[in-house]
Amino acid sequence: MRYQFPYAGRGQVIGLLGGSFDPAHEGHAHITREALKRFGLDRVWWLVSPGNPLKSRGPAPLEDRLERAAAVMRHPKVDITDIEAHLGTRYTAQTLQKLRRMYPDVRFVWLMGADNMAQFHLWQDWRQIMETVPIGVLARPGQRISARMSRAAALYAPYRIPGRFGQLLGHATAPAWSFVNVPMNETSSTAIRASGAWSTQSG
DSSP, X not given: OOOOOOOOOTTXXXXXXXXXXXXXXXXXXXXXXXXXXHTTOSEEEEEEOSOOTTOSSOOSOHHHHHHHHHHHOOOTTEEEEOHHHHHTOOSHHHHHHHHHHXXXXXXXXXXXXXXXXXXXXXXXXXXXXXTTSOEEEEOOTTOHHHHHTSHHHHHTGGGEEXXXXXXXXXXXXXXXXXXXXXXXXXXXXXXXHHHTSOOOOOO
């Protein structure tokens, strides 16, 4: 099965959820469905990455992670992709730069869990990301306070769109971000790997 580059219509608002998805699980699907509702998105693309630069250990093979993602996330408005493998990009800022050139008539929104917001300042060219596309942050277990007190949240506080107005995010001009509290789902990839339920490991 090939995933590659999805179709996007002119003027559509596409949410991008990146990660290693090692493995994909209901928690990922849950925040994706919430993002579609809360941020006024037309579609969401999962960017299943070749590897996470912030993690020392490599993930399971990409094809296995893509197949798992396709099995977990079945929704007519969600596309599973291996875009970064085809673009040859390692960092989110590079991926966004290339996608915006490829899809000049599309509005992208970067999606992340609150756990990623808490460490966002460690990402390569994170300020470039903040100033390139709107960002939708979805609360996850135990990370609400750390995300709200993060360096990124403090520096870009003037550009925060209150969660109740999150539907405006897709048409906002960056920098713009919105933080929404969603019903919790405690599932994590780490716990699944630890339980032995995801045995397709690399290295």
